[in-house]
Amino acid sequence: MKESKTTHWIGFDLGGTKMMAAVFDRNFNLTASRKAKTKGLNGKNDGLERIRTTIRGAMEDAGIEAENLAGIGVGCPGPLDLDRGVILHAPNLGWRNVNLKSSLEKTFQCPAVIANDVDAGTYGEYRFGAARGARCVLGIFPGTGIGGACIYEGRILRGRTGSCMEIGHVKVRSEGPLCGCGRRGCLESVASRLAVSAEAAAAVFRGEAPVLQSLAGTDIANIKSGTLAKSIRGGDAAIENIVRAAARHIGSAAADVVNLLAPDVIVLGGGLVEALPDLIVGEVRETVLAGIMPAFAKGLKIVPAELGDNAVALGAAALAAEEGGKA
Amino acid sequence: MKESKTTHWIGFDLGGTKMMAAVFDRNFNLTASRKAKTKGLNGKNDGLERIRTTIRGAMEDAGIEAENLAGIGVGCPGPLDLDRGVILHAPNLGWRNVNLKSSLEKTFQCPAVIANDVDAGTYGEYRFGAARGARCVLGIFPGTGIGGACIYEGRILRGRTGSCMEIGHVKVRSEGPLCGCGRRGCLESVASRLAVSAEAAAAVFRGEAPVLQSLAGTDIANIKSGTLAKSIRGGDAAIENIVRAAARHIGSAAADVVNLLAPDVIVLGGGLVEALPDLIVGEVRETVLAGIMPAFAKGLKIVPAELGDNAVALGAAALAAEEGGKA
Numbered sequence: 130m131k132e133s134k135t136t137h138w139i140g141f142d143l144g145g146t147k148m149m150a151a152v153f154d155r156n157f158n159l160t161a162s163r164k165a166k167t168k169g170l171n172g173k174n175d176g177l178e179r180i181r182t183t184i185r186g187a188m189e190d191a192g193i194e195a196e197n198l199a200g201i202g203v204g205c206p207g208p209l210d211l212d213r214g215v216i217l218h219a220p221n222l223g224w225r226n227v228n229l230k231s232s233l234e235k236t237f238q239c240p241a242v243i244a245n246d247v248d249a250g251t252y253g254e255y256r257f258g259a260a261r262g263a264r265c266v267l268g269i270f271p272g273t274g275i276g277g278a279c280i281y282e283g284r285i286l287r288g289r290t291g292s293c294m295e296i297g298h299v300k301v302r303s304e305g306p307l308c309g310c311g312r313r314g315c316l317e318s319v320a321s322r323l324a325v326s327a328e329a330a331a332a333v334f335r336g337e338a339p340v341l342q343s344l345a346g347t348d349i350a351n352i353k354s355g356t357l358a359k360s361i362r363g364g365d366a367a368i369e370n371i372v373r374a375a376a377r378h379i380g381s382a383a384a385d386v387v388n389l390l391a392p393d394v395i396v397l398g399g400g401l402v403e404a405l406p407d408l409i410v411g412e413v414r415e416t417v418l419a420g421i422m423p424a425f426a427k428g429l430k431i432v433p434a435e436l437g438d439n440a441v442a443l444g445a446a447a448l449a450a451e452e453g454g455k456a
Numbered sequence: 457m458k459e460s461k462t463t464h465w466i467g468f469d470l471g472g473t474k475m476m477a478a479v480f481d482r483n484f485n486l487t488a489s490r491k492a493k494t495k496g497l498n499g500k501n502d503g504l505e506r507i508r509t510t511i512r513g514a515m516e517d518a519g520i521e522a523e524n525l526a527g528i529g530v531g532c533p534g535p536l537d538l539d540r541g542v543i544l545h546a547p548n549l550g551w552r553n554v555n556l557k558s559s560l561e562k563t564f565q566c567p568a569v570i571a572n573d574v575d576a577g578t579y580g581e582y583r584f585g586a587a588r589g590a591r592c593v594l595g596i597f598p599g600t601g602i603g604g605a606c607i608y609e610g611r612i613l614r615g616r617t618g619s620c621m622e623i624g625h626v627k628v629r630s631e632g633p634l635c636g637c638g639r640r641g642c643l644e645s646v647a648s649r650l651a652v653s654a655e656a657a658a659a660v661f662r663g664e665a666p667v668l669q670s671l672a673g674t675d676i677a678n679i680k681s682g683t684l685a686k687s688i689r690g691g692d693a694a695i696e697n698i699v700r701a702a703a704r705h706i707g708s709a710a711a712d713v714v715n716l717l718a719p720d721v722i723v724l725g726g727g728l729v730e731a732l733p734d735l736i737v738g739e740v741r742e743t744v745l746a747g748i749m750p751a752f753a754k755g756l757k758i759v760p761a762e763l764g765d766n767a768v769a770l771g772a773a774a775l776a777a778e779e780g781g782k783a
Binding site: 264277279286288289295298312381389 | 606614717747755
């Protein structure tokens with residue numbers, strides 16, 4: 130009997146500004162990876178070509194051919210048609226109706242699956258990271274927005290055609306600021322990295338944050354997660370207060386989710402959490418524990434993500450394997 | 457080959473004030489049922505005996521023997537240990553650590569399962585009622601508290617050891633009234649039948665609800681769902697406003713759940729909904745649609761429950777069958 134030629138999985142992380150193709154062996158050890166800029170504004174055909182080129186580059190680095198591929202998993206910004214494998218609309222990329230699954234299957238002659246990026250990242254943490262093997266995992270990733278995901282008994286909870294768990298749009302303030310979704314008071318309108326940066330810029334403008342002023346000024350495009358962390362470590366109490374308040378809002382929304390889904394582990398990830406893990410996880414933990422039914426507090430772990438930038442690619446590759454690749 | 461003797465299932469609804477044993481044939485047609493008062497204050501041993509007697513009575517009416525029983529399903533007030541089949545603590549009954557599963561299995565010599573009553577009722581609506589066959593069902597039952605449940609791809613979403621989906625404890629008001637759980641602003645503190653009755657009594661006291669005044673006075677024990685419905689139909693605008701505001705709070709919490717779980721159907725049940733289905737379902741629908749991501753509105757149905765008082769017993773019996781009864 131001939132040994133199967135399929136030895137590797139591709140995990141792909143399609144982000145708003147950059148993309149990454151990673152090659153994993155059968156045990157999900159990273160063999161090689163390539164990064165590229167997404168350049169969504171160049172259009173979807175350029176984007177698809179860029180994705181294929183990045184995958185081919187990573188395969189070259191790993192020394193494998195298309196016949197070695199068992200499957201490809203891609204974590205994408207939504208909304209998606211999960212069953213057909215189509216990106217319906219990616220506002221950050223400016224793309225509509227990208228038939229990613231069929232395009233990749235045609236090019237690489239192996240099965241491909243797509244998943245929401247936060248779902249893939251949380252699945253990665255469930256399979257290989259901070260929530261390994263937990264019965265029910267809630268993932269929360271504050272970034273430009275705030276993404277959420279739930280892995281329940283080994284499977285991603287999903288909507289009828291696309292992803293669900295939009296924790297960024299749980300209402301935390303009756304009369305809050307306007308959210309990108311058009312409603313008011315959504316969690317991400319008060320607690321995303323973007324909301325925090327905007328509040329921080331105002332604090333700089335008012336002269337309350339001298340360290341941040343010297344690092345970034347009042348342009349929110351310059352106020353990134355790492356900059357916020359430096360400002361707080363440098364002694365900007367106003368910035369620390371803003372970040373703590375955001376973390377409490379996240380904790381408040383997370384408490385609602387705990388009362389609904391009783392997860393065993395909450396994983397917090399993304400740039401802001403990576404830059405300030407103790408401060409944010411600590412504040413979220415305190416707020417969650419104050420807001421949940423006592424029965425759900427028993428055994429609940431609230432932890433920072435472990436896999437960093439590899440979570441989405443790892444999770445997507447593992448999902449491709451879970452959904453059945455080429456023998 | 458001898459034909460199997462097991463021809464029937466028992467579904468049992470253990471409520472705070474009354475209990476019901478129902479006998480169903482293999483196709484879940486109701487064959488017979490018996491009701492009794494729960495009298496929880498007489499203690500758990502009396503309660504267990506009362507449960508057994510009620511089941512025996514229903515079996516007698518159905519003309520079946522213990523050897524005909526394929527299994528027993530019981531919907532109970534929580535918190536429960538689902539795997540061991542134990543009622544850990546039923547505050548409304550005053551019972552602790554009732555090993556219901558093993559007690560029933562010993563008496564009736566067939567498999568028994570227990571489930572949270574709202575889970576069982578929602579499962580009943582999923583199997584036989586308003587949400588038949590839906591991929592993801594959210595059940596909301598406002599009563600003394602507000603119970604929630606979710607049936608996801610045919611299975612009840614649950615916590616590690618007990619039920620979850622405590623929609624009654626989703627926070628809807630930052631500085632709301634004190635809830636039975638000890639925190640403030642929970643949905644059930646502002647929108648349960650009890651909260652509505654308390655507000656209605658105050659309206660009567662202020663002379664704003666003449667119809668309700670003549671029907672019930674200011675004692676909230678007399679202000680039941682049917683009484684509220686009569687008061688509204690009789691023209692008490694103040695009472696209608698109170699009920700509408702409660703329904704909007706329910707809609708607001710339901711919108712959060714939709715943004716998280718993207719259900720296909722929301723089923724609203726319980727006495728208050730049964731008494732005022734159009735008013736409550738309509739108000740909930742309007743609030744939900746205003747509060748959810750557009751993608752989740754597509755195809756979402758919001759409907760009143762269909763099975764009334766039989767939902768819990770039917771759902772519990774179907775669960776017993778699902779978990780595998782006697783051949």
